[in-house]
Amino acid sequence: MRAFTAIIGRDLRLGLRQGGDLLTLVLFFVIVGVLLPFAVGPDRPLLAQLAPAIIWVAALLAQLLSHDRLFRSDFEDGSLALFRHASLSLDGIVFAKLIAHWLLTGLPLVVAMPVLALVLGLTADNFWLAVLTLLAGTPALTAFGAIGAAVTVGLKRGGLVAPVLVLPLSLPVLIFGTGAFDPTRVEASTQALLLLCALSLVSMALAPFAAALALKISGE
C-alpha cells in the first residue's frame, strides 16, 4: 500500500511541477471547443445539437495527446526496470500510475468544462450532463490509452502509433459519451451513462494487467 500511494504521489508531484503538460492538455481541449463553433457558423440550434460531439471529440483528442508520456519517462530513466523489483507487482504499479494519470489528464478536462459550456452555449442541464459523462467516460480513455502507451513504449517514435492503436478501442466511449447527452430521451441517456460507467470500470480493472504484460515485453 505504501508503494501504491508513493507512486501516485510521485506522478502527481511531477505532473504538477512540470505544469506545462497539464496546461497544454487543458488549452488544447478548450481550443478545439472554441474553434469548432467558429467553423460551424452562427447557428445556435445547430451548435447546441453538435455540442456533445464537439465536447467528446475535444476530450478524446486531448487525452490521446497525453498518453505517450504515461510510461515513457519511466522507461527511459530506468525506473520501469526497477519497478520489476518492487514490493508491489507491476500490475499494481500500473494501476497506481493510471489513477495518477487520470487525475492529471481526465479531471482537468472536467474542471475546464465551464469554459467550453460558455462557448458552446450549453444549458445548465446539458452542462451537468457533460460533466457527468466526462467523469464517467474519461477513465476508460485513460485505461485504453495506457495499453497503447505500454505497447509502444519501446518505440522511439511511438507517439503516433499509440493513438492509432487506441482509437478503435475508444470509439465505444465516444458513442456512449455523446449518446448520454440527449435530455429529451431520459431513459436512453441514462442507459448510455450506465454503459459508460461499466466501460470505465471494466477497462480500469483489466487494463493494468494488459499494460503490465506489454511493459514486460517492451522492456526486452
Place this chain on the structure above:
Amino acid sequence: MLEKRLVAKDLTLIRGGRPVLSDLSFTVRSGQALYLRGPNGVGKSSALMVLAGLLAPQGGSTAFEGGDPDVQPLSHLHYVGHDPAIKTGMSLAENLAFWVDVLGGDAGTVSQALSEAGLGGLDKIDAGMLSAGQTRRLALARLIAVPRPLWLLDEPTSALDSEGADWVARLISQHIASGGLAVIATHLDIAIAGEVETLNFSRAAA
C-alpha cells in the same frame, strides 16, 4: 534455513538475432561476490539483466535459493544498471524516499543513506542538478537504504572519482561480509575484500 544461493544454469540468450550468452552456468553463494569481466559488448550487462528478470533467456534458468518465501523472488535483489532511475524535478531526498517506499524499505534510512553516499546536505537539491558521479551515488544509495541480499551491479564505479570507487568497494565488502551476495559487471578493478570469484567473458564464448 537454506543457505542463500544464486544459481544460473545453462543460460542461453539471443538478442537481435545474435547469440549473446550460450550455456552460461555459475553459482554465487552467501558471502561471495562474482565479477563478470570481459571486453565491451560481450554480454556482461545482458547477463545481469537476465539475472534481474528484465530479459527472458531463450534457454536455461536462474534461481535465488534460500530467500524469504513470503517475498516474491525478484524482490530479493537490487539492480543498479546504466540508467539511474532518478527523476529530475524532484529533490534527492524525494527520489530516494520514493524508491524506499516502492522497494519496501524503512523510510527512516533516507537521510543516513544519503550522507553515507557522500550526498549529505544536498537532500533538498533538485536531482537534475547533479553531476554524473553524484547521480550514480544517489542510485547506489538505494543499496544502503533498502537492505536486500542480492546485488546486481552494472559498472558501479563508472563516473565515480577514486574516493567514490573506494566507497563502492567498501560497500560491497561490507555487504558480502554480512552474508550478502553480489554480481558485478565491470571492466575496472574494484578492490573488494572477501571471497571473490571472476567469470571471464570472451568473444569466443559469446
